[in-house]
Amino acid sequence: MSFRTWVMKWLTTTDHKDIGILYIVTSIGFLLVAGSLALLFRVQLAFPYSNFLVGSEYYQAVTVHGLVMLLWFASPFAIGLANYIVPLQIGAKDLAFPRLNALSYWLYLFSGILLLLSAFTSAGAPDVGWTLYAPLTARIYTPTVGMDLAALSIFMLSLSITIGTINFMVTIAAMRAPGMGWFKLPMFTWSMLFTMLLMLWAFPPLMVGAAVLFIDRNLGTEFFLNPAGGALLWDHLFWFFGHPEVYILLFPALGAMADIITTFSRRPIYAKKYILTAFLIATIISFIVWMHHMFITGTNIYTRLFYSITTILISIPFEMAVMSFIFTLYKGRLIYTVPMLFAVGSLLNFIIGGSTGVYLGSIAIDRGFRGTYWVVAHFHYILVGTVTLGLIAGLYYWWPKITGRMYSERVGKIHFVLAMVGVALTFLPQFVLLDMPRRYFTYDVPEWLTLNQISTVGSFIFGVSMLVGLANFLLSLVKGPPAPSNPWNAWTLEWFIPSPAPKHNFHGVPIVREDNTVVFASEEAIEKYGIESIRKGEVDIPSTPLAGGQHGAHASHSTHHIATLDPLILSTGFFLAFAGLVLSKPVMYLGVIIAMAALARWLWKDVRNLFVEDLPGYVENWPFPKDKIRSAMWVFIASEIATFGSIFSVYFFIRFNPVGKFMSDAWPPGYLVHDVWLGLINTVILFTGTLLFTLVYLGVKNGNEKLSLIGLLGTLYMAILFLVVKYFEWGELLAAGLGLDAGIYMQAYYLTTGAHGLHVFLGVLATTYLLLKLFHGTLKGKQALSEVLAVGIYWGIVEMVWTLVFPLYYLV
Amino acid sequence: MEKIMRDFAKYLGVWIVLVATAVIEVFFVLEGITRNPMVFVVAVALFQSALIALFFQHLREEPIVIKGMTVSGAILIVILIVSAVTSVLTCTPYFPG
């Protein structure tokens, strides 16, 4: 392969395995950046009177470190592993939407670059802490463009995450190999499913928060500045994301640890159903604990007590999970390979990190601990000790599968010992520093000095351990011995195929039989015997899954992965548009043009039905429809509910905030400000548009093109009419002096109707797409029907949101 | 064609209910008939949303699965009824104003 084709392969790939590798490599890059920053500020803390890294620079380092570690290293690293492993574990050929998967990756990469770009602007990266507390982030307190870039990078990352979430959920839900029932899924896949559930609901508030922050800074609104919204509004939005985020980070690591511990104890995971229940409970409760980050904000004490109780309660499911890991070891035959060492090491750290977190759940104790190094020690024990080491365990575990090569066990063990010592030396002293405020670059309490210096030494040991690990991996790539297909004698599907996984993953369709044995059946065999009888073990079919690279016999299975530049170009467009928005208008226009062109190119391929791929009839999809597009739309709707939920909570928070009552711009009843009749007309227009869309459905279903055409044109007409009315309405309001400077209630109005209008606009695009398909003669058949239904569901959510927007702003 | 028209008539029915409730909502709020407008409009919005969601459940080609269908459908119907009752109640003296 020439260098050029090699580069093109990575730029155009949509193969989940390649993208997994891209994610892993990129996230390790971000780890190195953020890790180096940490070492820098640890040096400053060891010499508190020095001027090595102080003031704004210190805080820039802290902020970038936090943001990058959480959002651009830990999560994406897990997503990278999941990209490679999850489809293999469930017996799928790829993720549900390979091109969207590539889009996720490129958006992720460019969003990270966007953030790092801020470090090269004149005033540097943001220096406000990864929590971005308002109102410090407001333009008047932080005028730097770095802050704007950071807000946009978070927004862009949220897009990437949302797309990825949809992709994974549909894949796990509806693309499992025949016989791979829910309870047969390996723990890692399960944990990724919970991660996705959390992401689906946690990221929209962050996305809304980042968008509003950007608007505040650039259009003069004051959501996070006006005390009616202000610091507490940001706190709520941020921590509603922030707490689930910590489980988003944790679950993949626990899942990897579970698989590893199972394999190397030579026992099945103990009480799988208990752990899964525990994870489910933790997932649910994690959405009602966020105010434990606001224990000393002085909000209503009984509300805070509620959150205190839920927080302490959430330790129970995790305790169950830990116990079941330990019971798996009990009476096992433990083999201490490198991944196993890392897994049990992270479990040990998890016990320390978890039990020190329980303290913080108690309001009375948190009054002492909030904002101190105890908190830092707690979450680093989890984030570094558990999450990072757990995921590294995963990398060591799946490395042979991913690269086809083994590594040096000896060097791996050195890596392990150094990492454990490093974590302990770095973070144990910080528990003792329980009075020291976090994010201080200097202090003059002599007792704190030695502890900080120990911690700094520890952090360098940890840094060295990571270099050792990196060297181990690189050496393995260069001259590691080839890996057998199942080096660990493991019991999950990914180990039943060659290492590295072949391009098409499986020869034949993997079928999990009732006795839990797996056969790999050819399409012909499936045709001949039927899935059911193979699954029940009534017929014994020959299967040669390990014979690598023979396409001939199973030609029908060799998926050719789509190679396309569209995702890369589209993300580049986004990147230029966002960077340009802050730095240079012409670049922005260029970016917008590129993005639009890429999108058009992308959709044009779909108009021509170039990549129609039905789910095969035999996939395991209970209880979801055998329809990727429609399932994806439902998942998207769920995330939309969180998005608009966040926007409406902004409304309710501001409107019912007692602080706001004392403001000069208290919220007037809607009908005094807005034209009720215009609003009502728009309501009817929107309802009618959706009604007409049902004609499209009926038309496609019954093969009546004329009906579809009427429906599409009618919907388009109504949707555009809606936007035109909105346009005039805004114009009138502006003319009447009710612009963005007319008070926070007008700002909320523009925010909400703007977000809704944007959705109407996207609906127009989607409907136009269907219209093009109609003209092109491809709006027929099963594929078209699911697309039509998906767009219909989309119009439904646009309509539902309006049923709330209209009365909340126009009436009451 | 006749079957299509019959299907369409159902959707038209939903549309009529949606439009009618929207008009009634405006009328009740502007005339001050409802005692607690905030609760009232949220209830009406929930009612309309549940109706729309049920409508899409109906549109679906094959049911997701009987179980999933009944669960989500049942939830939607409960929301529909509760919100309808609430919205009516907010216009009566039995509701705290």
Add this chain to the structure above:
Amino acid sequence: MDILPTQAVWWELFLLFTAVGIIVAGSVTAFFIYNLIKYRAKGRVDESPAEAEKGKFRIMVESSISGKSKYLLFVTGIIVFILIVATIDETLYLEFTPPADEAVVIMVIGFQFGWQFEYSVGGETIKTINYVVLPTDTLIEFKVTSRDVFHAFGIPEFKNKIDAIPGILNSMWITTPEEPGIVYNAYCYELCGAGHSLMVGKVIIVDKEEFFEAYNAGPEVFGEYVNSVISQYRQGGALG
């Protein structure tokens, strides 16, 4: 004064959590490490379920659950219940300022980058920046807010802190020690900008009688008194 100080409450609860933590996490860890050592594989691990049956691959699903795990859940439940009850009890105590015969109310206003303290004496406001003088053995209530961004006001020794948020007035109380002459650091516990690390206030404890004598003598005397204590401290002189 017979008010249980905030730090006493805090340490009590901290020790309770620590005791429980050591018992629970300790025994879990002990069992964990015991397993790690006891069940390590000796010699060759031979079997491979994959190869056991030629041409067949087996996935591993689940082991049975022993009844013991239910006990465990029960025990955890009780422990967590104890922690919750103790938390509620102590939290409510800290949350509401206890009644006291003598209490001093002090306004604390955070700003970039420092603390402004305000006494109200005889209808007038005495302001100090970054230094605050407090009497011994007295209940102090801080009313805390911010003039610009989000700060948090706390004095580590009293194990109590509260956010200073623009537009919001929060309160927090402590009781001062009986010995005069101690100086505490008051820190900002929320990142508030480039000078956050420099937001260290000094809390100077002076003799109660002296303090109230000046306090009762009216704003002018009190202002002078406070300033003299502060400048005395800044010159490194002994207090009192």
